[in-house]
Amino acid sequence: MKSAILTVGTELLFGQISNSNSVYLSQQLNNLGIDVLYHYTVGDNPKRLTKMICKAFADCDLVITTGGLGPTQDDLTKESAAKVFNDELIIHQDILNELESYSKRMNVTMTDNNRKQAYLPSRAFRFDNESGTAPGFSLEENGKTIICLPGPPREMTQMFEQEVKPYLLKKTDDVIYYKLIRTFGIGESMLETELKQWIDVQTDPTLATYAKEGEAYLRIASKRSTLEEAKSAVDDMIQNINQKIGQYIYSYDGEDLFEVVAKKLIEKNISISSAESCTGGLFGKTLTDVSGISAVYNRGFITYSNQAKMEELGVKAETLEKFGAVSEETAVEMTEGLKRVSGSRLCISVTGISGPEGGTEEKPVGLVYICASLDDKRVCKEFRIRNISRSWNRNYTLLCMLDMVNRLIDQN
Amino acid sequence: MKSAILTVGTELLFGQISNSNSVYLSQQLNNLGIDVLYHYTVGDNPKRLTKMICKAFADCDLVITTGGLGPTQDDLTKESAAKVFNDELIIHQDILNELESYSKRMNVTMTDNNRKQAYLPSRAFRFDNESGTAPGFSLEENGKTIICLPGPPREMTQMFEQEVKPYLLKKTDDVIYYKLIRTFGIGESMLETELKQWIDVQTDPTLATYAKEGEAYLRIASKRSTLEEAKSAVDDMIQNINQKIGQYIYSYDGEDLFEVVAKKLIEKNISISSAESCTGGLFGKTLTDVSGISAVYNRGFITYSNQAKMEELGVKAETLEKFGAVSEETAVEMTEGLKRVSGSRLCISVTGISGPEGGTEEKPVGLVYICASLDDKRVCKEFRIRNISRSWNRNYTLLCMLDMVNRLIDQN
Numbered sequence: 001m002k003s004a005i006l007t008v009g010t011e012l013l014f015g016q017i018s019n020s021n022s023v024y025l026s027q028q029l030n031n032l033g034i035d036v037l038y039h040y041t042v043g044d045n046p047k048r049l050t051k052m053i054c055k056a057f058a059d060c061d062l063v064i065t066t067g068g069l070g071p072t073q074d075d076l077t078k079e080s081a082a083k084v085f086n087d088e089l090i091i092h093q094d095i096l097n098e099l100e101s102y103s104k105r106m107n108v109t110m111t112d113n114n115r116k117q118a119y120l121p122s123r124a125f126r127f128d129n130e131s132g133t134a135p136g137f138s139l140e141e142n143g144k145t146i147i148c149l150p151g152p153p154r155e156m157t158q159m160f161e162q163e164v165k166p167y168l169l170k171k172t173d174d175v176i177y178y179k180l181i182r183t184f185g186i187g188e189s190m191l192e193t194e195l196k197q198w199i200d201v202q203t204d205p206t207l208a209t210y211a212k213e214g215e216a217y218l219r220i221a222s223k224r225s226t227l228e229e230a231k232s233a234v235d236d237m238i239q240n241i242n243q244k245i246g247q248y249i250y251s252y253d254g255e256d257l258f259e260v261v262a263k264k265l266i267e268k269n270i271s272i273s274s275a276e277s278c279t280g281g282l283f284g285k286t287l288t289d290v291s292g293i294s295a296v297y298n299r300g301f302i303t304y305s306n307q308a309k310m311e312e313l314g315v316k317a318e319t320l321e322k323f324g325a326v327s328e329e330t331a332v333e334m335t336e337g338l339k340r341v342s343g344s345r346l347c348i349s350v351t352g353i354s355g356p357e358g359g360t361e362e363k364p365v366g367l368v369y370i371c372a373s374l375d376d377k378r379v380c381k382e383f384r385i386r387n388i389s390r391s392w393n394r395n396y397t398l399l400c401m402l403d404m405v406n407r408l409i410d411q412n
Numbered sequence: 413m414k415s416a417i418l419t420v421g422t423e424l425l426f427g428q429i430s431n432s433n434s435v436y437l438s439q440q441l442n443n444l445g446i447d448v449l450y451h452y453t454v455g456d457n458p459k460r461l462t463k464m465i466c467k468a469f470a471d472c473d474l475v476i477t478t479g480g481l482g483p484t485q486d487d488l489t490k491e492s493a494a495k496v497f498n499d500e501l502i503i504h505q506d507i508l509n510e511l512e513s514y515s516k517r518m519n520v521t522m523t524d525n526n527r528k529q530a531y532l533p534s535r536a537f538r539f540d541n542e543s544g545t546a547p548g549f550s551l552e553e554n555g556k557t558i559i560c561l562p563g564p565p566r567e568m569t570q571m572f573e574q575e576v577k578p579y580l581l582k583k584t585d586d587v588i589y590y591k592l593i594r595t596f597g598i599g600e601s602m603l604e605t606e607l608k609q610w611i612d613v614q615t616d617p618t619l620a621t622y623a624k625e626g627e628a629y630l631r632i633a634s635k636r637s638t639l640e641e642a643k644s645a646v647d648d649m650i651q652n653i654n655q656k657i658g659q660y661i662y663s664y665d666g667e668d669l670f671e672v673v674a675k676k677l678i679e680k681n682i683s684i685s686s687a688e689s690c691t692g693g694l695f696g697k698t699l700t701d702v703s704g705i706s707a708v709y710n711r712g713f714i715t716y717s718n719q720a721k722m723e724e725l726g727v728k729a730e731t732l733e734k735f736g737a738v739s740e741e742t743a744v745e746m747t748e749g750l751k752r753v754s755g756s757r758l759c760i761s762v763t764g765i766s767g768p769e770g771g772t773e774e775k776p777v778g779l780v781y782i783c784a785s786l787d788d789k790r791v792c793k794e795f796r797i798r799n800i801s802r803s804w805n806r807n808y809t810l811l812c813m814l815d816m817v818n819r820l821i822d823q824n
Binding site for chain 1: 419424425426427428429430431432434435436437438439440442448449450451453454455460464467471592600601602604605620621622623624625686688691693694695696697699700701703704706709710712713714715716717719720723724753754766767768769798800801803804806
């Protein structure tokens with residue numbers, strides 16, 4: 001199946017937001033074995049939008065749109081799609097009822113704008129919106145299918161995952177099976193070099209490497225007539241790959257490192273506390289992104305000032321004076337203090353220079369010390385992170401922390 | 413002038429990279445007063461690319477491409493552009509010389525692939541590439557202009573800034589001036605309803621509303637022959653808008669709420685500490701995203717467990733037992749304890765249920781108490797956040813916290 005992604009929204013043409021919907025949908029469609037031939041973006045202009053939908057169908061069977069389904073006047077995707085598919089908008093009483101009960105529940109007055117969301121093309125197959133009010137839908141005619149999804153990424157991805165994916169799966173013949181391997185500590189070039197012998201001769205399964213924010217991904221995909229065949233081809237390849245780069249792999253299922261770590265902590269019932277300086281709460285925030293973490297996450301300290309390091313964690317004034325706040329000695333005292341105060345089995349602390357200011361020749365931006373202990377075992381490491389930006393440096397520091405925790409748990 | 417941006421690269425259609433070139437070029441062109449009508453993306457496929465360039469010129473005078481100028485076999489933008497403009501590629505001796513001296517300098521052998529980069533359309537106006545080897549160029553014919561730029565963002569943006577911008581400035585008459593107003597506490601529908609009288613009759617300045625993660629944006633733009641005229645038209649409209657929805661506006665310059673708050677804290681030298689339960693460090697993390705915040709941010713507590721709330725902030729066991737961890741009483745005691753421990757002028761605490769588990773009929777997911785104090789003034793508020801997802805609930809809680817801090821500072 002050949003497809004095009006059509007994102008609608010003047011804000012995209014102003015460059016006010018990045019087009020994350022096209023990225024997400026491209027990945028998803030490719031994973032389903034559906035070729036993506038084009039991306040189109042058009043503003044909130046019904047004439048251009050209608051023309052664009054027609055154009056997109058010139059050499060594609062499937063067009064997925066995002067945006068323009070909302071309640072305001074410039075939301076006109078439904079009208080345009082109906083026009084191209086020779087249909088008209090009618091009010092859907094069930095949607096109207098839901099909108100009304102929603103307004104009642106939220107104690108807000110329903111405006112005419114809101115009511116507009118109850119209109120869909122008469123032949124539309126509806127996709128529910130779990131996290132918003134605008135439903136999505138599909139329309140089919142003469143072997144052509146349009147799928148219209150809401151613009152807000154959260155609503156769109158949830159709708160795609162829960163409703164559109166099963167709908168599309170019914171339309172394809174071959175089965176695609178893939179694994180997304182995630183690694184930390186090896187760059188994309190090195191990953192590619194290590195796996196060259198398979199990448200160079202790949203037909204099926206295919207191997208593709210991606211780099212993202214200090215991590216390297218590896219996608220192994222097989223397209224066969226049965227799931228068993230595809231699965232076995234992918235699993236064989238994973239065995240080969242494991243022998244080469246197994247030590248860098250933390251997930252075979254595309255999970256984030258923080259999810260892997262949180263899951264292990266909960267499963268093994270290891271209590272954890274954190275003390276953060278340069279990351280300012282990022283570690284705590286990330287771990288508590290995971291629901292259920294309250295069973296093991298006890299507390300965190302954001303000891304941003306030296307005063308806080310001394311008062312909350314008992315870091316000695318002499319240590320701060322002699323070695324500085326960004327030093328192995330301070331990191332170790334932070335972790336020891338945290339252990340005393342929290343009583344958690346796993347304690348991790350971090351201190352570093354995130355920049356862009358604050359670096360010196362001796363202690364440049366990107367210098368980070370991480371100290372973690374699990375029961376009686378303690379590790380402290382110095383990192384010299386490539387200084388890209390404050391936000392990148394902090395995110396990479398987070399990954400180093402999670403990686404250290406992950407390895408400590410595995411060695412336990 | 414009406415323009416389209418055409419990005420070339422199969423990796424975009426796989427969703428392997430985000431399309432930052434389109435975002436950058438959209439911003440730049442709009443700032444130059446050049447309307448961007450479309451974004452197109454096509455893979456490394458010369459037939460589709462050529463067709464796409466033709467399509468793009470159907471209702472645009474200017475098409476800017478990025479990508480496909482490199483040395484490898486799938487780099488075919490030059491060929492396609494030349495074809496559409498009835499030109500042919502010829503070797504440019506000056507480029508070849510530069511490539512040769514570059515190879516010599518880098519001590520690498522020049523391949524046939526590299527030599528390919530010395531070919532440009534015969535009528536091309538060349539743009540130098542300061543940070544790469546592939547030059548860009550423009551071609552004009554019958555009032556239509558194509559500008560072909562390299563794909564790597566660093567090369568592209570540098571070339572645009574230094575060479576393309578001056579080239580385009582010669583072609584435009586009008587000036588665009590705009591303001592991006594950001595609000596919190598008013599939905600997009602309500603915003604549009606409030607501003608209906610201007611939105612309905614808009615010609616210039618134009619008003620557009622956007623929704624994003626619990627916030628509503630408003631873009632006011634004017635296109636006039638001089639900057640003064642455009643600026644004054646926008647400023648007049650802002651005066652009108654202020655009277656209607658001024659209380660919800662926190663930025664007139666597109667800044668994030670956390671940036672606005674951090675800036676005010678630093679400017680007014682107000683020390684701040686935080687105590688977070690349900691947000692798990694998100695507030696601290698967000699505030700410390702801002703460089704220079706260490707001047708005022710003292711410390712944070714992530715008191716995730718009841719034990720931590722009692723031990724670190726002195727919340728009473730009776731309070732937790734009688735009213736629960738998620739209660740106004742607990743929030744107030746957290747803030748009072750934080751004040752005692754940190755000595756910061758501004759103290760903010762939060763306790764709530766982020767879900768998806770943990771809600772009851774009496775205390776549903778989304779119930780949040782935020783308590784903030786600045787010197788002797790204290791505010792505590794109950795929020796019943798629409799439960800969308802753990803991550804959304806936490807992000808919305810963060811915005812409520814920042815909004816409360818922002819108002820406290822303003823009232824000070």
